[in-house]
Amino acid sequence: MDAHAKRGWFYGLTAYGLWGILPLYFRAVRHVSPWELVGQRIVWSAVLLSLVLAATHRWSRLATCLRHGPTRRTLIVTSVLIGFNWFLFVHAVSTAQLTQASLGYFIAPLVSTALGVIVLGEKLRRRQQAALALAAVGCLIFAQRLGEIPWLAISLASSFCVYGLLRKTVSADALTGLAIETFLLTPAVLLYLGFLAWQSTMSFAHVGRGTDLLLIAGGLITVGPLLCFNEATRRLPLRTLGFLQFLSPTIQLIVATMLLGEPFDHDRLAGFVPIWLGLAIYLTDALTHHRRSRRLLPASPVME
DSSP states (O other): OOHHHHHHHHHHHHHHHHHHHHHHHHHHTTTSOHHHHHHHHHHHHHHHHHHHHHHTTOHHHHHHHHHSHHHHHHHHHHHHHHHHHHHHHHHHHHTTOHHHHHHHHHHHHHHHHHHHHHHHOOOOOHHHHHHHHHHHHHHHHHHHHHTSOOHHHHHHHHHHHHHHHHHTTSOOOHHHHHHHHHHHHHHHHHHHHHHHHHTTOOOTTTSOHHHHHHHHHHHHHHHHHHHHHHHHHHHSOHHHHHHHTTHHHHHHHHIIIIISOOOOOHHHHHHHHHHHHHHHHHHHHHHHHHHHHHHHSOOOOOOO
16 A cells, blocks of 8 residues: 555544544533534634635635535535534434434435435446345334334435535535535524524533633534545545445444443344445445446556
8 A cells, every 4th residue: 555545544534533433522512502512613613614715725716616606506505404414413412312323324325325316317236226225124123113213313314415415516625615605604603693692591601611612623623524534535546435434423333332321222233234234235236336347447558
């Protein structure tokens, strides 16, 4: 493995590892309401992204994206989706439902495949059909054993996958797109935080210096993993990133059960097993298809 690939693995493992332990941060600030926590995260992310854009000279690229009508309209929608997704995840941690949140991110690749069929008219191979069927069976078992449909997992996966689908249609890179989405959400968030301050119900600047520092750190916690992810995508093939993406929900499940004390009994395990089996089939099919595609590619001409 050359140095370029090693750096890619480092950035990839860092990004997905940080996303995996992110619940520990939200657990540390669980005394802050989920709505304010998401708001503070957006505000401090906006501050950090402004500095990053200035340091990388990307303000002109951001202005170009905003001037393009279709891009601007799509990013308005994706900003709402990502804000909703962030709130759901914070809500999951604050209400001790991280196990279900990890379930959502395990089924996310399969939801993306289903969206490809429904929205883009893509055709599924037999193994992909089997993987989707097993995911559906897992959700049904989860609902039957626990007496409730896993709406939180489904909502997390759906909002994240629709967000990813829409982001593929815009020309903005990940950093510029995130900056625009964050800036679009900031005015409404500032009004909400201003209302909390007026009502004297805001935690920031009223609970303690430790809480204030944790809330400010929310910007780095949001932007840092994304920057690492961007670097990983430049150095690693997509098939490698496809495997690495399951690191986050795996760590989240370990954190939920071993550190946060959430139950993981036979009923929950019964729902997870078909989904894990479906993911194994899905990944095996993706790897096999990738290898076949490479063998069918024509040889590159030799330069004289």
